[in-house]
Amino acid sequence: MRKHIALASLFFALSFSACKDDEAKETTKTSETPTAPKAKDTAPAKPAIPTAPKASEAIMAQAKVIAASGSKVSGTVHFSMKGETVGVHATISGLAPGEHGFHVHEKGDCSSPDAKSAGGHFNPHSVDHGDPKGETHHAGDLGNIAANAEGTAELTVDLPSSFLSLAPDAANNIVGRAVVVHGGVDDLKSQPSGASGPRVGCGVIEMYKAE
Numbered sequence: 487m488r489k490h491i492a493l494a495s496l497f498f499a500l501s502f503s504a505c506k507d508d509e510a511k512e513t514t515k516t517s518e519t520p521t522a523p524k525a526k527d528t529a530p531a532k533p534a535i536p537t538a539p540k541a542s543e544a545i546m547a548q549a550k551v552i553a554a555s556g557s558k559v560s561g562t563v564h565f566s567m568k569g570e571t572v573g574v575h576a577t578i579s580g581l582a583p584g585e586h587g588f589h590v591h592e593k594g595d596c597s598s599p600d601a602k603s604a605g606g607h608f609n610p611h612s613v614d615h616g617d618p619k620g621e622t623h624h625a626g627d628l629g630n631i632a633a634n635a636e637g638t639a640e641l642t643v644d645l646p647s648s649f650l651s652l653a654p655d656a657a658n659n660i661v662g663r664a665v666v667v668h669g670g671v672d673d674l675k676s677q678p679s680g681a682s683g684p685r686v687g688c689g690v691i692e693m694y695k696a697e
């Protein structure tokens with residue numbers, strides 16, 4: 487029990503410092519705007535918020551995706567939960583053109599060069615791997631993301647919180663786990679992970695605050 491509390495405190499401490507880093511970056515960004523005190527007739531510039539939903543009621547998390555398996559992949563995945571809907575917005579670059587398996591894996595550890603440190607698919611309900619649009623799939627099964635000719639992939643999707651959640655007490659809470667991008671296509675049926683090849687990108691999902 488004590489160990490759990492210690493781990494939880496550590497986790498919150500880490501999350502908090504991650505948030506502070508983000509705030510620092512935001513501050514740097516906004517400070518670039520030139521100050522024009524006499525321009526009273528123009529509306530004051532609003533600080534740039536990288537995620538679309540209003541901050542107040544949403545729980546937000548993000549993963550900064552870093553390269554794995556010798557790739558040049560980088561990107562960001564934002565998650566925003568409001569009520570029973572979780573919005574996912576991913577922008578990943580440095581990919582080979584075409585479709586790439588895209589999942590939440592169970593461990594928030596991208597430290598190994600091949601990203602296998604992130605473990606298998608996040609599968610709290612112990613079900614088969616599958617199509618996110620079908621009835622049976624892992625909580626971490628986000629299907630594929632498609633990269634264009636320049637190697638950039640974007641994905642915007644709203645999922646029910648019964649699929650995946652950011653709520654701390656939910657069994658399918660993805661915070662503290664990892665987003666993994668694969669070199670190949672997820673066929674959405676091969677077990678246990680869609681035969682999607684090497685892990686070319688990995689990012690730990692951390693709590694995020696826009697304010």
Ligand SMILES: [Cu+2]
Binds near residue numbers: 588591
């Ligand atoms: Cu995967």
